[in-house]
Each structure stands twice: as structure tokens, then as C-alpha cells.
Amino acid sequence: MRNVGIILRRELASYFATPLAYVFILIFLVLANAFTFYLGGFYERGQADLQPFFAFHPWLYLFLIPAISMKLWAEERKSGSIELLMTQPVKLWEAVLGKYFAAWIFIALALALTFPIWITVNYLGRPDNGTIIAGYLGSLLLAGGFLAVGSCMSALTRNQVVAFILGVAVCFAFLLAGYPMVINAFQSWAPQPLVDAIASLSFLTHFQSISRGVLEARDLLYFAMLIGFFLFTTTVALDLRKAD
Amino acid sequence: MIKTEHLSKRYESVTAVEDVTFDVRPGEVLGFLGPNGAGKTTTMRMLAGFVTPTAGKAFICGHDVETEPLAAKQRLGYLPEGAPSYGEMRVRRFLEFIADLRRLEGPRRRERLDYVIQRLQLASVLEQSIDTLSKGFRRRVGLAQAIVHDPPVLILDEPTDGLDPNQKFEVRTLINEMARDKIIVISTHILEEVDAVCNRAIIIARGRIVADDTPVKLAARSRYYNAVSLQLARPEQLTAVRAALAALPSVAEVEVSERDVRLTALPRSGAAILPAVSELASSKGFALKELHLESGRLDEVFRSITA
Known part of the structure; x- marks a missing residue:
């Protein structure tokens, strides 16, 4: 367990050793705010809440998170440092968790830096801060889900561009599973349990129910299982192909 | 002690290593020789637990690399081919990171870090990121990483590749010093290195051991x-x-x-x-x-x- 912490600290420091961290945080903040104000009509709605802010997070994450996760393992493989890491007395899952949590903490930091919008909405009106906290939690869990998918895709290849494209594609599929156009397409012919199953696989339905302020065990469990599944798959993929 | 039993590695169509069996005792410095692509690196990777053998077993100090990987890795210092490391890290932080993974603590940690920094002459580059170092320095950082925990077994894949003659001499002196109480396996295609540091040489070609003898006796097979x-x-x-x-x-x-x-x-x-x-x-x-x-x-x- 201690190795998770050691690897996590090294990874986190490495984000800030290159311009990557600063570029990412800057672009994340600019886009998150631009979406909120221009596309979300933050002022025009005349409501003191952060719905227009959180509503765009799935789309923002769709491209930004694979950009972070693509390097998790593909880069280690490309540079050969995976051989160094895997010949230290470290268990594979410790390395997978350490790298994953470092990336998650990094994204949490970027998310935390959106706090001015929370101050703004409190200055302008009297929002339900409980819902806003739930919104942040939902967003963080969503980021964690995307990141776990991305980690797995990164473990499959030594090419970061391939890892990025696979990450976007798989995350997109998970997002879209909850959209009406997909649900409707199935509803006309598929049995209801199947439609429900597909809808329940969606990032979007679980994210939306959390960000509306409804903290239900099944939504939390969904993200926990999804993250667990993809991290486990990451470990298996690495174990099979680490030296390729 | 290092021991391998019928170690083999096959990829889909090629056999990289075929039925390699040997053991190395304390005090032996084994030179692993062979043309490029003969299977030297694959064999070393199997010993280090990075590549899983298709057949056969490898033991480090009695611990099966596959079934007790942590016990085996704790006793092993390994320099991978090309000395890969984390380029964006500073040398000091990198060595501290390895020391943490190796569970070095307190005064011993300080003492071992000081020792490798002094021994491999890294003091002048400690605050530089590894990416900015010359090939020779990178190799020495890789060596420092391999010996920081003072392991009983050392496996070094081409330890002097890319070093200038003075640095080669330094590294060979270091290997000779450590040879007294350690088991060392080095791979190389530089034959003078075998004369300089090894007391045993295994020649491997097309994945198989073709000779296993002391360098003197091997040389005696020469027409010359x-x-x-x-x-x-x-x-x-x-x-x-x-x-x-x-x-x-x-x-x-x-x-x-x-x-x-x-x-x-x-x-x-x-x-x-x-x-x-x-x-x-x-x-x-x-x-x-x-x-x-x-x-x-x-x-x-x-x-x-x-x-």
C-alpha cells in the first residue's frame, strides 16, 4: 500500500515538472467558463445555480481526460521506464492505483480551481450549496470514470495518439448510452430490461442524478464498479503485454 | 545465487531464448556475450521478472521469479538495457524515489544515497533533470539506481555502453570492487570488458548457450x-x-x-x-x-x- 503513495507522489510531481499541468488547467478553466456563460446562458437563465456549469462537464471531459490518461502507460512503455518500474519490488496493482490516483487528484485540483464561479453564484443570489457540492462530487466521479477507461486504453498500446483516440471513442460510447437518441432507437424493439440496462451503463444518467443533488447509493456504486472494472482490466492488460 | 532451469521464451513465430540453464555463485562475475539479437536481453529480462518465460524457471537467491516476484526483486539490482528512467525528474529526486521503493530509511537511506552519488560521480548533476544529461551520465544514474539498496545480486544489461574510456574504467573498477561479495551478471558485446571484469563467460547465439567457460579457457579455444x-x-x-x-x-x-x-x-x-x-x-x-x-x-x- 505504501508503494501506491510513493508512486502517486512521483507521478503528481511529474505533471508539474512539464508545461502539461499548466496548459491543461488553463484550457480546462477557460473552456469550463466559456461553456457556462456562452452556451449555458448562465446570466440569462436568471437562476442562482450551477446547472449550466456542470451540464457541459461530460463533453469537456470527453476530450480533456483522454489527453491526460493517454500518457499513463503508453509513455512508460515508449520510454522503457516501465521496465524500471516493474523490476522494483512493486506489485502491478500498486503501480496502476498510484498512477490513476495521481491523475485523478490532478483533475480534482483543476476542478477545485473553478471555485470563482461558486463564489460568483453565491454573490449573485442564494443558491442551494448542497446541490452545488453534489454537482462537484458528481463531476469528480465522472472524471474518475473517464480516467479509468483512459488508463485501460493507455495500457493497450505504446502509442499515445492511439491511446487518446481509443479513450475518446470508448468514453463517447459510455456517454451516449444514456442519450434519448440511443434510448429511443432501442425502445422501439428491444425489451425494456435491455433498454434499462443500456441506459444504466451510461455515465450521463448517473452523473445527472448526482448533480441534481440526489446522492443515491446506486449511482455511487455504479462509478465505484466502473472504475474498479477498468483498473482491473488495466492491470490484466499490463501483465499480459508489459514487455511488448 | 542465480539459477535458471531450461528457461525458454518463444514469441509467435520466433524463439528468442531456448533451454537456457546455468547457475551463478557468489564471487562470480558472469559475462553474457552474444551477437545483437541473440537473446541476451530477453534472458536478463526473464531473470529480472519483466518478461515471463514460456517455459522453465529462474531463481534469485532461491526465490522463484514468477511465484515470489517481490522476494526475488528485493534481492536484485537491475539495470535495464539503455538505462531507461523518468526523463523529467531531477537526478536527486529520481534516486530518492528508488530509495523509497526499496524501503531505505533514516541514516541508512542517507548513507546509501551519498555513497552512490559519490561513487558514480553524480554530485554535479543532482539538480538537473535526467532528460538534459549526456548518455554517460544517464547510464551512471541507471547504475546508481541498481546498486542503491546494496543488493546481493546485480544484473546489468550493457553497463558501459555509451561511456567514454575513463568512465568505462570507473564502472569496471566499481564492478570489480562489488564482485567480492555479490553475484554479478553483465551483458555486453564488448569483448575487452569480459577480460576486464568477468571470471566466467557464457556465449549465447540464436537463443542457445554455445559456450560456458572462464575467459582464459575460452580464449584458449582460439587458433591463436x-x-x-x-x-x-x-x-x-x-x-x-x-x-x-x-x-x-x-x-x-x-x-x-x-x-x-x-x-x-x-x-x-x-x-x-x-x-x-x-x-x-x-x-x-x-x-x-x-x-x-x-x-x-x-x-x-x-x-x-x-x-
Whole structure:
């Protein structure tokens, strides 16, 4: 367990050793705010809440998170440092968790830096801060889900561009599973349990129910299982192909 | 102790390593020789637990690399081929990171870090990121990483590749010092390195062990073992000397290099021809610049058994 912490600290420091961290945080903040104000009509709605802010997070994450996760393992493989890491007395899952949590903490930091919008909405009106906290939690869990998918895709290849494209594609599929156009397409012919199953696989339905302020065990469990599944798959993929 | 039993690694269509069995005892410095692509790196990766063998087993200090990987890795210092590391890290942080993973703590951690920094002369680059270092420094950072926890077993894949002659000398001195109480395996294709540090050499070709002996005995397999080499002071004597040497019963063949007026007389099946040659030279009045006995050429043996 201690190795998770050691690897996590090294990874986190490495984000800030290159311009990557600063570029990412800057672009994340600019886009998150631009979406909120221009596309979300933050002022025009005349409501003191952060719905227009959180509503765009799935789309923002769709491209930004694979950009972070693509390097998790593909880069280690490309540079050969995976051989160094895997010949230290470290268990594979410790390395997978350490790298994953470092990336998650990094994204949490970027998310935390959106706090001015929370101050703004409190200055302008009297929002339900409980819902806003739930919104942040939902967003963080969503980021964690995307990141776990991305980690797995990164473990499959030594090419970061391939890892990025696979990450976007798989995350997109998970997002879209909850959209009406997909649900409707199935509803006309598929049995209801199947439609429900597909809808329940969606990032979007679980994210939306959390960000509306409804903290239900099944939504939390969904993200926990999804993250667990993809991290486990990451470990298996690495174990099979680490030296390729 | 390192032990392998019938270690093999096959990829879909190619066999990288086939039925490699050997063991290495404390005090032995084993040189792993072979042409590029012969399976040296794959064998070392299997010993280090990075590549899973298709068949066979490897043990580090009695611990099976596959079933007790942590126990095996704790006892092992490993320098991967090309000395990969985390380029964006500073040298000091990188070594501290490895020390943490190796569970070095308190005064011992400080002492070991100081030791490797001093021993591999890294003090001047401690605050530089590894990406900005020269090839030689990177290799030394890789070596520092491998020995920081003072492991009983060291596996070094091409430890002196990319170093200049002074640095090579330094690293070889370090290996010789550590050889007293450690088991060391190095891979190399530089044959002088085997003479400089190894007391045993395994030659591997196309995935198989083709020779396993001391460097001296390996060199003795050479056609040049006990050969006598002479350099003449007067080039015009060349033909006469050649004929006289070839006429000696124990001489099998005479090689001539006209460029530096040198003749090499090769003996029949390891016979000692030096007395006969020197007697011949003095009785016939050959003017010699140099006369010496060859101890066998490792590179020639290497070529004849791996080609």
C-alpha cells in the first residue's frame, strides 16, 4: 500500500515538472467558463445555480481526460521506464492505483480551481450549496470514470495518439448510452430490461442524478464498479503485454 | 545465487531464448556475450521478472521469479538495457524515489544515497533533470539506481555502453570492487570488458548457450592460442622468415601482415612453438623488433562459435 503513495507522489510531481499541468488547467478553466456563460446562458437563465456549469462537464471531459490518461502507460512503455518500474519490488496493482490516483487528484485540483464561479453564484443570489457540492462530487466521479477507461486504453498500446483516440471513442460510447437518441432507437424493439440496462451503463444518467443533488447509493456504486472494472482490466492488460 | 532451469521464451513465430540453464555463485562475475539479437536481453529480462518465460524457471537467491516476484526483486539490482528512467525528474529526486521503493530509511537511506552519488560521480548533476544529461551520465544514474539498496545480486544489461574510456574504467573498477561479495551478471558485446571484469563467460547465439567457460579457457579455444607473433625490423626478410617458419614441424600456418611487417605463426593443436621460433630467429639471424606469445583471441573464438 505504501508503494501506491510513493508512486502517486512521483507521478503528481511529474505533471508539474512539464508545461502539461499548466496548459491543461488553463484550457480546462477557460473552456469550463466559456461553456457556462456562452452556451449555458448562465446570466440569462436568471437562476442562482450551477446547472449550466456542470451540464457541459461530460463533453469537456470527453476530450480533456483522454489527453491526460493517454500518457499513463503508453509513455512508460515508449520510454522503457516501465521496465524500471516493474523490476522494483512493486506489485502491478500498486503501480496502476498510484498512477490513476495521481491523475485523478490532478483533475480534482483543476476542478477545485473553478471555485470563482461558486463564489460568483453565491454573490449573485442564494443558491442551494448542497446541490452545488453534489454537482462537484458528481463531476469528480465522472472524471474518475473517464480516467479509468483512459488508463485501460493507455495500457493497450505504446502509442499515445492511439491511446487518446481509443479513450475518446470508448468514453463517447459510455456517454451516449444514456442519450434519448440511443434510448429511443432501442425502445422501439428491444425489451425494456435491455433498454434499462443500456441506459444504466451510461455515465450521463448517473452523473445527472448526482448533480441534481440526489446522492443515491446506486449511482455511487455504479462509478465505484466502473472504475474498479477498468483498473482491473488495466492491470490484466499490463501483465499480459508489459514487455511488448 | 542465480539459477535458471531450461528457461525458454518463444514469441509467435520466433524463439528468442531456448533451454537456457546455468547457475551463478557468489564471487562470480558472469559475462553474457552474444551477437545483437541473440537473446541476451530477453534472458536478463526473464531473470529480472519483466518478461515471463514460456517455459522453465529462474531463481534469485532461491526465490522463484514468477511465484515470489517481490522476494526475488528485493534481492536484485537491475539495470535495464539503455538505462531507461523518468526523463523529467531531477537526478536527486529520481534516486530518492528508488530509495523509497526499496524501503531505505533514516541514516541508512542517507548513507546509501551519498555513497552512490559519490561513487558514480553524480554530485554535479543532482539538480538537473535526467532528460538534459549526456548518455554517460544517464547510464551512471541507471547504475546508481541498481546498486542503491546494496543488493546481493546485480544484473546489468550493457553497463558501459555509451561511456567514454575513463568512465568505462570507473564502472569496471566499481564492478570489480562489488564482485567480492555479490553475484554479478553483465551483458555486453564488448569483448575487452569480459577480460576486464568477468571470471566466467557464457556465449549465447540464436537463443542457445554455445559456450560456458572462464575467459582464459575460452580464449584458449582460439587458433591463436600459443601462437607466436613477430615483427621484423627489415621488410626484405619477410619472405625468407615466412618460409623458415612454415618449415617448422609444429607450425600449422603462417599469417602475414605486410603493412606492419608482422608474421604470426599458428601452432598445430596448441603445441608450444615459442622455443622453436626464438631459436630459429637467433640461428638464422632475423632482425626482430618484437616477439611475443599470444594467449588466444576472444573475438576470434566469439566469431567462430556465433557466426
